[in-house]
Each structure stands twice: as structure tokens, then as C-alpha cells.
Amino acid sequence: MPKAIPVRRAAVLGAGVMGAQIAAHLVNAGVDTILFDLPAKEGNPNGVVEKAIAGLAKLSPSPLAHKDLARRIVPANYDQHLDLLAGCDLVIEAIAERMDWKKALYERIENHVAPHAVLATNTSGLGIDELAKVLPEALRARFCGVHFFNPPRYMHLAELIPGSATSREVLEGLEAFLVTTLGKGVVYARDTPNFIGNRIGVFSMLSAMHHTEAFGLGFDVADALTGPGIGRPKSATYRTADVVGLDTLAHVVRTMADTLPDDPWHRYFRTPEWLAALIEKGALGQKAGAGIYRKAGKTIQVLDLAKQDYRDADAQPDAEVAELLRIKDPAEKFARLRGSANPQAQFLWAIFRDLFHYSAYHLKDIAQTARDVDLAIRWGYGWKIGPFETWQAAGWKQVAGWIEEDIRAGKAMSDAPLPAWVGAREGVHGADGSYGPEADRPLGRSGLAVYARQRFPDPVLGERAPQGETVMETDALRVWHDGDGIAVASFKTKMNTVSDGVLDGLQEAVALAEKDFDGLVIWQHGEQFSAGADLKGALGLLQAGKVADFEKMVENFQATSQRIKYALVPVVAAVRGLALGGGCEFQMHAARTVLAMESYVGLVEAGVGLLPAGGGLKEIAVRAAAKAGPGGDVFDALKPWFETVAMAKVSGSAREAQALGLARPDDVVVMNAHELLHVAKGQARALADAGYRPPLPARQIPVAGDVGIATFKAQLVNMLEGRFISQHDFEIASRIATVMCGGDVDRGALVDEDWLIHLERRHFVELAQMARTQERIQHTLTTGKPLRN
Known part of the structure; x- marks a missing residue:
């Protein structure tokens, strides 16, 4: 191979x-x-x-x-x-x-x-x-x-x-x-102009531009319709053009015009007059500060062709169309869009119809399979679902019939017929592969050895990888394996947040792994490792006055982290995407973490008025002591960690997570997120085969003590007086410093992990009962953004 x-x-x-x-x-x-x-x-x-x-x-x-x-x-x-x-x-x-x-x-x-x-x-x-x-x-x-x-x-x-x-x-x-x-x-991709991604993606943009004009829509209206509501990026159509650069877009369109003279859609391969005028003025998009959109102060403005000037961009889909886009059944949604008299609905049907038509007509010219087209558009343009997947989900035969009707009626952008294979099939994706027009049959995925590393490759419609054998499953967590001696624990909560069920499930998963397996990997099917603790549930306990239950939840969180750290088999965390708060703390306690390069790791509790209390501050104190070494300056070692936690910093990559001390230097970074589970299992296996034993409990941890706390507080006072932080920020950061420094003890005093865990929990519970913290939590739950109060 x-x-x-x-x-x-x-x-x-x-x-x-x-x-x-x-x-x-x-x-x-x-x-x-x-x-x-x-x-x-x-x-x-x-x-x-x-x-x-x-x-x-x-x-x-x-x-x-x-x-x-x-x-x-x-x-x-x-x-x-x-x-x-x-x-x-x-x-x-x-x-x-x-x-x-x-x-x-x-x-x-x-x-x-x-x-x-x-x-x-x-x-x-x-x-x-x-x-x-x-x-x-x-x-x-x-x-x-x-x-x-x-x-x-x-x-x-x-x-x-x-x-x-x-x-x-x-x-x-x-x-x-x-x-x-x-x-x-x-x-x-075949050696044809613009290959797959730009051939289909740029056509989609040209089609949207054509139909924007045909249905008399504003650019911001078209963007409101062609963004997340149909599974595409927020930049939609015209904002994407600004980001790409209007001159770059025009160049690609010219290339299509020059090199594809026989394309049945050739007459649309032209730069609209308004776009050429913007380029002539130097309004090339984002890189020039103005294009189809521009910023006026804090206001986003959009070009209005009727006024020949910019106006505030605030368009939303019509209520009727917004309701249609919320329909979950794709077949019903497309039927309703096509049947609606609303110009916005007609616009949406038209851009999909012509995209499907164009993709089918040119499939044989540009790609080996329909899968290649769908993945190219998803991976290169950020769509959640590719054109062929969208068509098949909406009902292949039904949509094909509608396209043919529109071609005959002269409504489609081209009168080119659909290829014969379209009518001969019920779709292009299935369990046996994706349709390849040259072979005229479904073709499976590549058998190249590198793909054996992808236990769960990015699937197209109709594909489903084997899910493994379930060992234990609850509403919150599933433990499964592939018969290789390594168990895998996967969360089932929204954004993989840490609920009581996840905590209990993880402790049971560790026990199962110790009994029946050689190692345990914590890995998620979704794109996020964990967005942290279940804030909604925690706030509910506080607002109901159930402080004792709240403290028990925190204690259980800490116990789970310690169970991960001191498991008798190696527990490996496989991190991708967000690993925030409790998610970050879990991976800090794992025997090893394997991180996808695009991992955004942080102890962000300060942003919601709290401090890390899943063992994160305890672990930082332990690591700082180890970094300082015997007789070393623990306070000096703590300083970068304190700034990271007090400012709720989140790494911009796995490498940054290592630089911030949130991941260890010997943790493993992989470039391809689809190989994450393979590498994490390999790490667990290697540790097990090397005779893994958990670390000995840290019973003599030198801490920075009262002198360290006073020094951090002095810095905070200066920030408070300079109005860089609020009074509540000062309160939170002071408590973070207190826990990190081991509490009000002498500098260099020796403490154990239980002492630090107790400090964490006490200060966390006290902060959680404060009105301003609860305001921050509620604001974050409502808006998704932090509150400075």
C-alpha cells in the first residue's frame, strides 16, 4: 500500500x-x-x-x-x-x-x-x-x-x-x-476549468446573482435567504463575494467565460455591470474596506442599486418564507417553496433548481462521483450539505420532474436536458457508494491505506459507519468498543455539556474500563469535545435555593476528574473543537490528551462569574509546583496560568493550548480531526502495553500562599483603579488567586490535592450564590455572550 x-x-x-x-x-x-x-x-x-x-x-x-x-x-x-x-x-x-x-x-x-x-x-x-x-x-x-x-x-x-x-x-x-x-x-478533480469546487460554487453564486435581479431582491435580502437558513455560511452569497474579493471573483468568472465556450450556461458567465463598476472604483470588498457591503461606524451598510448608494443592511426573510425554511421534511419544504407565490420563495426554488440542473449536467465532466461534488462544496465552501445530497433528501424523482417541467416551460437558466442517468435512478448516494457517471454505477470510497485511520469519515447522505458494540448507555453517555480492548465514552448532551448524567456515566465508564478493557478514550461524535458544565441546570438549583444539592454537583464534578486521573487504566481525551470549562478540566486530568489542531481550549468560568472547580485550579497548582521544582519560585510559575484563567483565555489552536499550559507539552496534536479517534486509541494502547500505572497522589504540593495572593491582588487593585476590570471581576480573580496559591497559608507551605479541591469548591459555591454571578450566567444562557457587571 x-x-x-x-x-x-x-x-x-x-x-x-x-x-x-x-x-x-x-x-x-x-x-x-x-x-x-x-x-x-x-x-x-x-x-x-x-x-x-x-x-x-x-x-x-x-x-x-x-x-x-x-x-x-x-x-x-x-x-x-x-x-x-x-x-x-x-x-x-x-x-x-x-x-x-x-x-x-x-x-x-x-x-x-x-x-x-x-x-x-x-x-x-x-x-x-x-x-x-x-x-x-x-x-x-x-x-x-x-x-x-x-x-x-x-x-x-x-x-x-x-x-x-x-x-x-x-x-x-x-x-x-x-x-x-x-x-x-x-x-x-478532472483537469477541467475551475475543477469541482469553484466550477459548482461560482456557478451557484452567479445563479444567485441572476435570480436576485430577476426577482427584484436587495443584496442583503438575498444573503438573508442564502445563509444558515439553507445550511450555508453566515456570509451567504454577497458577503462571501466581498470576503473572496470582487476582483478575484471577476477573474474566476472571466476564466469560465474564456475556457468554457460550449457550456450551455455560458451566457451567464459574465461580471454584472454593477460589479464591474465597484471594481473600477476600487471597492473590491473586505480587503478594501468596501464592496457590496461597507461599515459606517458600527453599522453595516449594503449597496442599493436603485438608489446608487449604500443603505443600512437589516433585511430578514419574509415571515412566510422563514416559516417554510423551518419545515424539517426536505420534500415538503421544497414542494412548498416551489408552490409559493412569494418572490423570496420562488428565488430559493430557482437557485436550487438551477444548481441541481448544472451539477447533474456537468458531473461526468468534472468529477468521478457525486460524492466528490458534495464533499468539495461542503469542505471548500462551508455548506452543511452538498447539492446532490440536498436534491436526494428532497425526493430525487419528484425534484427531477419539477426541473424538467421548468426546463420545458423556459423557466430554467438553460434548456439543456437533464442527463439520462438522472431519470434512471432513485438518487446518487446509498450504502453501496455514490454514483459515478463514467462507470454508470455506485462507487465506494477510496481503499487507500491512509483512510483506515478514519474510523468515522465525513459521511454523505446514506452513509453510516459501524457504531461499535455498546457496553453501557444512558440518556447522557454511551460507552462502546470495536473489539480492540479500548473502550470509548461519548457524550449525548447538547454541545456535549457536562450534566449530572455525564458525571455519573463517566465514573461508571472508568469502572467498566478498569474491569474489562485496557484503556478508555473520551471522544465525541460531534465537532465539539465539550462546551463545559450544564449552566442551565446549575442555575436552576441556585434559583430554587438548593445550595446543598448544588455543592453536591460540584463535588461530583471534582470526583469525576479525580476518577479520570487515578484510573487504573489509561484514560485518553480526544479533543476537537471546543473544550471549555469542565471539558478542559477533564482533558487536564486524562493520562494523555490527543488534540485536533483546531481545538479551542479554555478555562472560561470567569466569564460567567465563577472559577474553575472541576479540579482545574488544583491541577494548575500541582503543575506549577512541578515546573518550579524543589525550592523553586512557585509564584513565578503560576503567573501565566493566572492571567489565562482570570481573563478566560481560549486557545486559538492546539499549539496555543500547549503554550497556555492548558495542554501538556507531550500531549499529541493531529492535523486531521477524522484521525483523532485512531490516534487516541493508539495512545491508550501504547500506554497500556507499557504497563501503565496512574500517578501517585500529590500529597506535598508547595504553594505560593498568602504572599502570592497578596501580590496577585496588588496587580488587580491597579487594574480596578484603572477601570480595566469591574468590582465583580476583582472578586472573581481574587478568589482564583486564592485557590491557585493554596489559600491563606505561609509561602512554601505543603498542601495536598484534597486541600486544593476543597478550596476550589468553597470559593466556587460562594461565588455562585452572588447576584452578579447569577446575572452573568443568565445573560450568557440568554444571549450566548458574556456580561461585564
Whole structure:
């Protein structure tokens, strides 16, 4: 079975927005990376690249998993450093989308590329075979397209586009590297203009623009209709255009017009006059501060074509249409949208009809299977469900009949007939695979070895991975296994919050693992590890005056964390997405944590007027003492943790979680979230096979004591007097300092974990009874945002 290509060092050619961010993502993954560009006309020859590297820190969201990684990118220029390419295993060209410029660069570097190295072009739509014409025959076998989507750190999709001469071994080795090392979802695209993602995605935008005008809707109205209400990102259509850049969008549309003259929808491949006018004025979207939208103070404004000026953007779907969008049954929803006389409903039916029509007509040209189209759009454009999945969920035959009716009636954007295979099928996705038009049958997923690491791959409609054998299940938690000796505990609560049922279930899961298994992994089916404690339930107890029950819940939380820490088998936390509050504390107590790179970890209790009391502050005190070492300065070790907890900081990545001390240096980071369970199980197995024993109880923990508390409070007084914090913030932070420092004891006093746990619980319960804390909790539950009071 082919393995990932071995990449010790990579080069990225082109330090523009995409090239610099691709280099950033390579160093995120631990790949030694050189970033090339033209030499600067004046001063330091590497000035162009160094400016691009410095610019990474200004981008939001950050391309870097940790700011210090920018220093790992090696700057270089084409005049002085082409000899460095000989030491690179992978070369990714990412210069501007100009065929002539790319070919000229290939001719310049071809003699410097190592005989074994893979050369890939990051192009959004240029022909791979056409680009390969200037390459020597030997290099053509190692040349292909790899289209990263912007921003490359966060967008899961990487389109892999073979040329006619590309070696199968190279493709499969590169695919494995992209999947595991860079964490990507790979979709093979045919060598056709704009490949899959942009071919379908940009058509969808053009269709929405056409129908916006046809139904007389405002841009903000169209965005209100084409966002989360239909399973697409908040940026919807026109905000997405602003984010992408109106000039970039126009370039892609021009490419479609120039390279797809025979496309039955060709007459729509044009830049609308209003869009061309914005570009002419330099209103290119978000990067220029204005485009279809602009910000006026705190107000978002939208371009109004009738007024030829901007107005406040505050549109919402009509009540009737909003009600239709809430219908859960897709078949009923589409029937009602198509049958409605409301222009907004007609608009929605029209954009879906033409998207389905276009996707079906071109499927054979652009992709191997319908699955590739759906995953490309979901991973590259952030849709929750792809076009073919949407169609099939709404009733394949019924919708196909409606599309044909509209084609005959001249309502569709094109009179091209639906392909014959559409009418011959009941759908495109099923348990036996997804329809491949060339094979004219369903095709299963790739059998490449790298995918064996994905126990639960991202499914399309109709797919369901085996769920494993259930050992124990309650309303709050399920414990299951695959027969490999490692049990898995998964929460069933909303956002995987920690309820009484989860606490009791975890303790039972540990007991079961100790009895019947070699290890336990805490892993979730959803995208979040845990959003923390069940605040609603906790607030209910407080408001009912059941303080004793509330304290018992806190005590049970702490007992669960300790049960995880001192289990006789290794408990491994598999973290992805949010791991906040109690979720963070659970992973702090695990024998090891495996984190997906996109893990956002934090002890955020201060934001709701509380302090961490699931053992988190206790664990910080233990770690600070260990970091200080015998006779060391515990207070100095505590300082960064105190700031992190008091300010409720949340890491922007797994690497940041390690830098903040919320994850340990030896915790494992994986790039592909779909491999998380595989790696976590492997860690549990390795620990078990090495004769795992839990740590001995910490009975002599040196603490910072009263001197540490006084020093932290002095800093807080200055912040209070400067009005940087409120009086209640001062109260919360003072109590955090008190627990971290071990309470009102002498500096250097020795305490045990029980002492610290008791301190945590007492201060937590006292804070929870305060009116201002309860106001914060209620505000967060109501608005989802913190309250400063």
C-alpha cells in the first residue's frame, strides 16, 4: 500500500496571500518550509518574503497555529536561492493565476528540482496538462495540481488534479501526505476549468446573482435567504463575494467565460455591470474596506442599486418564507417553496433548481462521483450539505420532474436536458457508494491505506459507519468498543455539556474500563469535545435555593476528574473543537490528551462569574509546583496560568493550548480531526502495553500562599483603579488567586490535592450564590455572550 510521500523539507513558490498561508500551514504541520518570491528591488533581497511572513500575524483568522511559528519559515528569493530546491521533497507553486507566468517560472526552476521531488501547482482552475507542456518528461510524472481553498489552514478541502502523465504512485503518496500531515479532505478533480469546487460554487453564486435581479431582491435580502437558513455560511452569497474579493471573483468568472465556450450556461458567465463598476472604483470588498457591503461606524451598510448608494443592511426573510425554511421534511419544504407565490420563495426554488440542473449536467465532466461534488462544496465552501445530497433528501424523482417541467416551460437558466442517468435512478448516494457517471454505477470510497485511520469519515447522505458494540448507555453517555480492548465514552448532551448524567456515566465508564478493557478514550461524535458544565441546570438549583444539592454537583464534578486521573487504566481525551470549562478540566486530568489542531481550549468560568472547580485550579497548582521544582519560585510559575484563567483565555489552536499550559507539552496534536479517534486509541494502547500505572497522589504540593495572593491582588487593585476590570471581576480573580496559591497559608507551605479541591469548591459555591454571578450566567444562557457587571 502506498505511504505518504516523505517530506522533510518543502518549498512554496510565491509569497502572495495564498502562498504565504500555505507556507504557514506547512509549518503548522511541522514541515520545514522555504518561502520564495522575487528579490526586492531595493534593500534586503528577501524583503518581499519577509514582509509577507510578517503580514501573517495581521491576518484574521490567523494562518499560524502559534505566532512563534512564523520564525520557522525560511525566506528566499529566486535570484539567490534556487539551489535550495535540491533539498526539498515537495515544491508547491502558488504564484498569480497567469499561465505564462507559471510556465516561465517552471522553466527557471526545472533544473533545480530534486529528481525525487513532487512539483504541484496551487491553481484554482488553470489546465494541468497545458502547464506541464514546458516541463521535462521526467518531471511531468511528478507534476499535478493541488488546489487549496482560502484560508488554507481552516478550509478542509484540497482538490488533487492529475495531469495525463502524473504517476499514480505520486498521486497516492501526495494524497496520503495531504490527508494526514496537512489534515485535508482530498477530492480528485478532472483537469477541467475551475475543477469541482469553484466550477459548482461560482456557478451557484452567479445563479444567485441572476435570480436576485430577476426577482427584484436587495443584496442583503438575498444573503438573508442564502445563509444558515439553507445550511450555508453566515456570509451567504454577497458577503462571501466581498470576503473572496470582487476582483478575484471577476477573474474566476472571466476564466469560465474564456475556457468554457460550449457550456450551455455560458451566457451567464459574465461580471454584472454593477460589479464591474465597484471594481473600477476600487471597492473590491473586505480587503478594501468596501464592496457590496461597507461599515459606517458600527453599522453595516449594503449597496442599493436603485438608489446608487449604500443603505443600512437589516433585511430578514419574509415571515412566510422563514416559516417554510423551518419545515424539517426536505420534500415538503421544497414542494412548498416551489408552490409559493412569494418572490423570496420562488428565488430559493430557482437557485436550487438551477444548481441541481448544472451539477447533474456537468458531473461526468468534472468529477468521478457525486460524492466528490458534495464533499468539495461542503469542505471548500462551508455548506452543511452538498447539492446532490440536498436534491436526494428532497425526493430525487419528484425534484427531477419539477426541473424538467421548468426546463420545458423556459423557466430554467438553460434548456439543456437533464442527463439520462438522472431519470434512471432513485438518487446518487446509498450504502453501496455514490454514483459515478463514467462507470454508470455506485462507487465506494477510496481503499487507500491512509483512510483506515478514519474510523468515522465525513459521511454523505446514506452513509453510516459501524457504531461499535455498546457496553453501557444512558440518556447522557454511551460507552462502546470495536473489539480492540479500548473502550470509548461519548457524550449525548447538547454541545456535549457536562450534566449530572455525564458525571455519573463517566465514573461508571472508568469502572467498566478498569474491569474489562485496557484503556478508555473520551471522544465525541460531534465537532465539539465539550462546551463545559450544564449552566442551565446549575442555575436552576441556585434559583430554587438548593445550595446543598448544588455543592453536591460540584463535588461530583471534582470526583469525576479525580476518577479520570487515578484510573487504573489509561484514560485518553480526544479533543476537537471546543473544550471549555469542565471539558478542559477533564482533558487536564486524562493520562494523555490527543488534540485536533483546531481545538479551542479554555478555562472560561470567569466569564460567567465563577472559577474553575472541576479540579482545574488544583491541577494548575500541582503543575506549577512541578515546573518550579524543589525550592523553586512557585509564584513565578503560576503567573501565566493566572492571567489565562482570570481573563478566560481560549486557545486559538492546539499549539496555543500547549503554550497556555492548558495542554501538556507531550500531549499529541493531529492535523486531521477524522484521525483523532485512531490516534487516541493508539495512545491508550501504547500506554497500556507499557504497563501503565496512574500517578501517585500529590500529597506535598508547595504553594505560593498568602504572599502570592497578596501580590496577585496588588496587580488587580491597579487594574480596578484603572477601570480595566469591574468590582465583580476583582472578586472573581481574587478568589482564583486564592485557590491557585493554596489559600491563606505561609509561602512554601505543603498542601495536598484534597486541600486544593476543597478550596476550589468553597470559593466556587460562594461565588455562585452572588447576584452578579447569577446575572452573568443568565445573560450568557440568554444571549450566548458574556456580561461585564
